Amino acid sequence: MMRLQTYAGLSVLATLAAIYHAFSSRGQFYPATVYLSTSKVCLVLLLNICLVIMCIMWQLTKLVFLGSLREAEVERLNEQSWREVMEILFAITIFRQDFSVMFLAMVTALLLIKSLHWLAQKRVEYIETTPTVTMLSHVRIVSFMGFLLLVDCLFLYNSVIYLIQTRQASVSLFFSFEYMILATTTISTFVKYVFYVSDMLMEGQWERKAVYTFYLELIRDLLHLSMYLGFFLVIFVNYGVPLHLIRELYETFRNFKSRIADYIRYRNITSNMNDRFPDATPEELNASDATCIICREEMTTAKRLVCGHLFHVHCLRSWLERQHTCPTCRALVIPNEGGPTTTRSLAGAPRQGQLIFMF
Incomplete structure (x- = not known):
């Protein structure tokens, strides 16, 4: 900030000196303004002071709404x-x-x-x-x-x-x-x-926060993808290939495709949970720790994953909205679906799943 203040001070002095020189050498308002708008040095100084003003406004906006970064x-x-x-x-x-x-x-x-x-x-x-x-x-x-x-x-x-x-x-x-x-x-x-x-x-x-967040990001990516495609076509027709849009267009399409794949995978896993994940028997509950690691509550009924770990059915459904791996051992919930890449979060926030695992 101090460097910006120093630069701004020097810029103001240089701009004032250029304006003083223009009016003192030309004597009248109109010739002075013509000189300021035609002289390359004066034009650079005026553009520079405009840039300084925008930077100061940016800094003030940041301080008012965000404070220190x-x-x-x-x-x-x-x-x-x-x-x-x-x-x-x-x-x-x-x-x-x-x-x-x-x-x-x-x-x-x-x-x-x-x-x-x-x-x-x-x-x-x-x-x-x-x-x-x-x-x-x-x-x-x-x-x-x-x-x-x-x-x-x-x-x-x-x-x-x-x-x-x-x-x-x-x-x-x-x-x-x-x-x-x-x-x-x-x-x-x-x-x-x-x-x-x-x-x-x-x-x-x-419990539905992760799903609503997913829908929100899906709609946003769909809107952005539509805008990028429309703008790409308009610029291509009128100006040529917009090289600066290719990367953004590709990343938006890739994100949208990944979210669709994640949602389809989630629906396939949770559509038949009762058949896919059997109920734990009383012997299995007694033989293992009867505490659900997701909610940290005791389990009287539970679902058993392929890896053998037990969870509440509602906790498991909530977890699968964010992750496709076991909360305990990180094994794939459905080993024959996808691969190592299926550990991606449905809502795009793997950190949330990690927090649940920690607590």
Whole structure:
């Protein structure tokens, strides 16, 4: 922050010096403004001060809604930033005929807004895995997501209005697409946060949380996949192959396909649990520890897995919503289905299953 303050101070001094030189040498307002807009040095200084202002606004937004960043959030920010910069550079090559000072400013604003979305997602993940969170943290993150959604909608509205007015393909297609992705991601993150708060109010007894989370992420991936395909086709027809979309399109398709496969596997396992997993006999309950390792309660009736471990039927069903392995020995619940890759979590949150195992 101190480095930004120093750089901002030097930038303000340089900009004021350029403005003073323009007005003192030209004498009148109009010639001075023409000089400022045509001189390459003055133009660079003005663009630089605009960048400084955006960075200061970004820092203030971060401090108001998030406070100090955690180490994991800083790492996420650094990793995503470099990748996003490369993708934006590819996008600039596609829209090179629309390149202008305004386009450069909009791209910079998009990158800063995207970084705020990454931080919001990481902070929600942190809140979900932290036992004690202050009320102020909840108020801040809800306000932050509302602020981000408002910003997304404003930029999306401006881009769509420009497209309607011009009725031709332009760089506004790129910004409309990007802010649609950001808006749907923000809504998904907020709904996921609502699921967490609801489960917290129920003291962790909401058994359907994992399934609803899975449906939420499935719908989000389906929307994103549809948007990527539509945008890919539009850009391909009007500009050529959008190289910066290929990786995102592939990852979105792969995630969507994995979630569908996980859900089908889960339905196949749980559709005939009574036939697939026999009831434990009284002798088996007496011969082993009669405590369900998932809920830590005594078992009077239980289901037996292929590996021989016993669990409550409702606990086993809840576990299978997140994992496809035995909570005790990590053996596959159905050895002949899938392979080592079937240990993936249905709801995309293996950490939750591990917490259940620990407690």
